[in-house]
Amino acid sequence: MVSRAAGPDFGGIRAEFELPVRFPESVLDEAARAVAAGPLGDRVDATDLPLVTVDPPGAKDLDQAMLVTRSGDEFVVHYAIADLGAFVPPGGALDREVRRRGQTLYLPDGNVPLHPTVLSEGAASLLPDQVRPAALWTLRCSADGELTSAHVRRALVRSRERLDYETVRAMVDGGTVHPSLAALPALGRLRREHAVARGAVELALPDQEVEPDGRGGWRLTLRPRSEVDAWNAEVSLLTGMAAASMMLSAGVGVLRTLPAAQDGAVRWLRRSAHSLGIEWPRSVDVAELLSGLDPSRPEALALFMDATRLLRGAAYTAFDGAEPELSTHAGLAAEYAHVTAPLRRLVDRYGTEVCLALCADEPVPAWVREALPELPGVMAASDALAGRVERACLDQVEAWVLAERVGQEFDAVVLRAEGASAEVFVPDPPVIAKCANEDPVGDLPDDLPEGGTVRVRLVRADAKARKVTFERVKEASFRE
Template sequence: MASLVIRAHDAGGDFAALRTEFDLPESFSAEVLAEAEQVAGDPVDVDGEREDATGLPLVTIDPPGSKDLDQAVLIERLRSGGFRVHYAIADLAAFVPPGGAVDREARRRGQTLYLPDGTVPMHPPEISEGAASLLPGQVRPAVLWTIDTDSGAEPTEIRVRRALVRSTEQFDYEAVQAALTAGNPHPAVAALPELGRLRRELAVSRGAVELQLPEQEIGSDTDGGWVLTQRPRHDVEAWNAEVSLLTGMSAASIMIEAGVGVLRTLPDAEPDAVEWLRRSAGALGIDWPAEVSVSELLAGLDAGRPESLALYADTTRLLRGAGYTAFDGSPPELATHAGIGGPYAHVTAPIRRLVDRFATEVCLAVTAGRAVPQWVRAALSELPALMGASDALAARVEKACLEQVEAWILAEHVGGTFSAVVLRAEANRAEILIEDPPVIGKCAGVDLPEGERITVRLTAVDPEKRKIAFERA
């Protein structure tokens, strides 16, 4: 079956009802906007002098059309055979007075929400898309991380300080990937593939768990409708993520040593859960030698095979329970993230995520030998609950958007048949992945073998309730 498209004028295809359902704010109050306009033109005085780093040829890499640019990167090779990573992060403390109107609203929202028809930003656009954003050619206040590594990409020295930076180019993942493939990358990211691969090898050795499940993506077409596609996996995106992970792990090490901060955490999977996954792999026909870890097994799978997709889906059960751990004065009971394979903290997306601003301030103070600001310490105990609620809302909104577009797209195709992969099966019910269009749904029927391709029939669609149902054909 050809890819299907739903046009907004055919099905009232906007997300106003969904925004109302989740009580998403439509704008900012006059008080918040007034403060944002003021600080955009006159940033807040912050602790620490700023280094002039405007001579670094940093670049940004983000999805096409992004305006809220949190990070800019430059990777250099060292004579020692290692790397020097310069990672500039938007300095939100310069635009968010502690306890002010923007700060209070940011705490209420927790993070930026992304819907197909527009964002619900955490900060007003004057800040998030203007004064704080690392837009090309603009001098911006930033928090500059400089991380030196050895030839194996393990960090040997970490510096973090305030700086002024100027990004030289704004790239998207596809453009960087194309330039690397053609052999003419921008000098700032020429070493990214080598560093990224080495960091990925370290991740596997740490026990990090990467699931290469297909990612659904909602896009718009030229006629004002919505298209559901499978998000392409660019190597550049994975390598760039490793730079962010390196920075987050560096931040976690600083805070743990200092005994104060906030971490992103996930407990290790229980042994019986891993044993259950091992049995699942056996049922799918996947060979899993006793000496091979979960991370090593997943890294060696062919992501295009249906049995691999099924095992990735099963492995999500090992990654439940993620949260945030704040601590001040004593070591945290849980200091690691099982999915990453070590301690980790959010510090690289302060425009879009609340916790990053506070964790960054801890790192700046500790490394400069200053006391952590009282406004930061006072907020630490509140951050896990604020971020937990925000993460839960973001997940529900994303799921609802996908389910809505799935229902719109399939509404006129009840009775049609589709090729599908069985991801998870229980009794007479299974979770399936339709391959075209890329839809994840529930399927009824007997003999639904995990990790195999089957033909299913669409039996019901309810766009208002965002429900779809299949049965084995």
């Protein structure tokens, strides 16, 4: 693996994408004044709720804290969301800067935060044992997991403990659950069942991640999606659906939308499943099929990659007065709004302010309504930038990790094939890259078998260009 001396940081990517290095002094001064003044607005004292956070290890920008209980025949979710409206004066230097940035960008050697860290990792973050301002959602679900009521209000909260996904998963595997999450497994499973019944498309693709290798460089890891990840996500989705319902009822807000996949895309996916040897009865829809696949199987991994074609065209839809042309997110098979990650995503602050006003039976603030038309464009641009930066970082580390292994052979799974070229996944190290079907002697098939396992040779690992390329080789070449 590459040492830090050979290319340890991602400065080239930061320069290429012109990522901001620091906040302007006027922004930092305004943030410091906001922290010194304390949170704005009247708030209920909810510090008695034993909330906990569940985030990746080491995270400091903690957007959410939860308490999930069962009371009689219903589930009760208390979900506290960091309240940036308590610290960001509308129209000020800080407000203008975060509207320019759009969202936090995550790079392996450090983030480019949406807000100054005095807020995102300090006064606004739901850190343990600290009293913090929050938008506190109370969500009630019936015994079968259906949402029956939702309400949000401004509150003061205090998280009791910072947990991470691995810790919670170990608890569950060991037969215990943190008291504040006692009902999360039951509710999470019910919500997953509802998602499949609605037709939500869930792709159980593992996350390709970058982490320090302990020797001054970087390594690639693969983190499978666990049940705990899914349950945690279901609480966030439940909140976003409740928020969307409020906005649509009031005729004002901003939604996360996705158009339905064209019939041709589903037919194409059926052909792909057939070619992969995956049985797909006509009576089974896409959501049910995907939910029943084993993500550790190569053919399932390939079909999940193919199914990403069904999820193209996501956008933000703002509306005020007129009914939006598109109000649903086809991937979730539901109406949905982003309101649960305001430390990291600009649009969530505005969605939260809309819901707070509606629940308090107050007018939506004028500064929120004035900003709504601009939000879709701002978020589309920042989403695109975030995607390019993430892909560039992964490409960079793939090239670093493989730089000394050109000429070596690996086993690979064909994820997506197009004639004599393909996108392949090499499990060790976990790399996704292009592969050509080079066959100078003419004894290999013309195409690469999607979902199949093939032997490939690394022919390029260019750290400067951030390019990795493989070619298919005869399996006999590594058995002889």
